[in-house]
Amino acid sequence: MHVFIMVAGAFTGTHVWQETAARLVAAGGTAHAVPLTGIDPDRPATASRVGLETHIEDVLAAIDAVDATSGRSIVLVGHDYGIHPVIGAADRRPERIARVVHLDSGMPQNGVPALAAVPDQVLRAQLVERAEAGEHEGVLAPPAREEWERWGSTDGVGEAELARLTALAVPQPLGTLVQPLRLSGAVAAVPVTGVLCARNGATIDLVQRLVDFGDPALAVLTQPQVTFFELPTGHWPMLSSPAALADVLLRAAAGEGHRLRPSGGEAPAPAHLRPFPIDVPGPVRDRRGPVDLYVPEGEGPRPAVVFVHGGPVPAGARPRPREWPALVGYARWAAAEGMVGVSLEHRLHDVADYDRAAADIAAGVERVRADPRVDADRIALWFFSGSGPLTADWLTQPPAWLRCLAASYPILAPLPAWGMAGTRFHPARAVRQAGSLPVVLLRAGQESPEIASTVETFVTAAGDCAARLELVDVPDGRHAFETVDPPEETLPAMRRAMRSVITHLTR
Template identity: 40%
Template sequence: MTTFLLVPGLYLGGWAWEAVAAELTAKGHRAVPVTLPGLGERAGEDAAGIGLAEHADAVAELLDAQEPGVVLVAHSYGIFPSVAAVDRHPEKVARLVIVDTGTPETGEAVVTLMPHLLEAADGPVLRVPTGLDPVHGVPEAEEERYLRLITPHPLRTVTDPVELTGAWLKVPTTGVFCLANGLSLEVARALYATGAPRFAKLAEPGVTFFELPTGHYPMLSTPVELAEVLVGAAAGEGRSLLGD
């Protein structure tokens, strides 16, 4: 049995992982969907007082409460608090699975990489989206649930820089690329070919990759397939960057 800690992206709570968690549980594993401070059922918390450190603390506390061998799954924005937590507790994590996003460098904020997010700033929060692009392949019923359950996202979590020691780099990782959103093994190979130090880890032993023919929200569009990928990732399966 593997424990999967499931960290969501912007605007989402642990509810976004319900279908994936059910699939993992049916396969005999333990799934722990995470709702970060100020989001989901915790949306009543003071958004102005919640920054990236509070989100990183929340993930780190959950990690600290588990036995070693956790597979930490981070979707999109979730990689920022997740990589900060892994950096503190690398001994707890058997594998970091990165769903349709990259990894930050120390000192970077989410808006460093995605400055357009500031267009949604409304006081201490980011306003919720009005819908999902059809390219993401989310079924109508799931999109309706998404729009009903998403909550404004604390602004400081995307403007605060992440501080890392580099300890997380020793943890095996798996990238899950969602092809309809533009990320793929081909893109990763092109990034690695630039020779930029931040992409060196992509080709290291133990780093694997999967591709899913869906958009940026595979937990909503293809939960069964995503659960299968997560189980495979936990077993060290997947393609290497340069091996095929």
């Protein structure tokens, strides 16, 4: 028998767990939603300041209320902000906890306040300013009905549920977000399950890809006691899919779930390290700072195709993106066609790094244009996957020397969990200003629904403004199709796209 102790996210109280709790009880479990001090009406604040430590004490009280001799195991469930007091409490009672469930939440770290996990980047920056100014006793106003998307996707939440969520929302004490989490490290021994909400942008496949990049910091996610589940819904599954969530929690408590594959060793090569489907010897690499140039023999200057890798890619990933077979293969292929092929590396290590990555790309392109072997007036940019939002700058004000913009299986709008609604990285908006710039878009027919919807939004916007968009479909292609799908299914589209890009560069 399991006791599920559940902690809600920012602005919300025990009411969000009602349907899920009822299903857990019907299945034979015990469910207890923790009323948090200063948030839940059942636990009003008695002091001027409510901090993260206050909420950790609330969770500890719930743990201690479970009879240790009853034989019932405790499963702690933290949603959104709620994972911070959950982890803090588990660190102090590790022997009492059978499993911690991260419900569409991050991985809190010692010494880091919860505000670091606030998804909306603009709001997070404002909170940092308030904290640095010494404001620790105020509150953060709850979202209005139309503002919940700043905190996560509301996919699947009906109008009635969203109205109730808004009506019952309360201010979040600022101290709960700015007070650092203090951990002894004892929580590391507690088994963990991550429940990812795909419509919010988090999937098991995405986490596996991050692990495959080889960052040692993510190796902990491949340990045997760590499991994962995925729900096809938005950030509030207790409202949109309570039955499915209850089932997942019961299975997590039983130790079930998907386990990630460790990187390296005898594991199959991850997508980004598999061979490029075209064997192009190409010229020797010429490394110049963040760019690798592959320059054909003969007189120049020549047009250049600059290939921009996707991401985010952890800073500790090895090998580095410019050495991935696909990026090298594309650059050598362009050189074999008489162009200067360029692989450009940028520092998109986290979704908060798009500004920095954009600056890296702009500087790298100028370095390429300054090379005497390159025709500075004939440049094409080719983006992949998570670098798709970075196309927005080039679509908004395309310079005269940019003769073509291409993108392969791109993410063409920030995913909900990225918190980038207030940023400039929205290609569907930017394409309206692209003018006569040719855009070649390679679309994967078997793309994940979350990414595919961003592509369709872009295609619709491009059609509405009569942009020069050429769609190149790979009907059975998956994300990273050039290395994960059979060449006979992908090469025709890849060759068509390369021909189109070169035509735009040479006409």
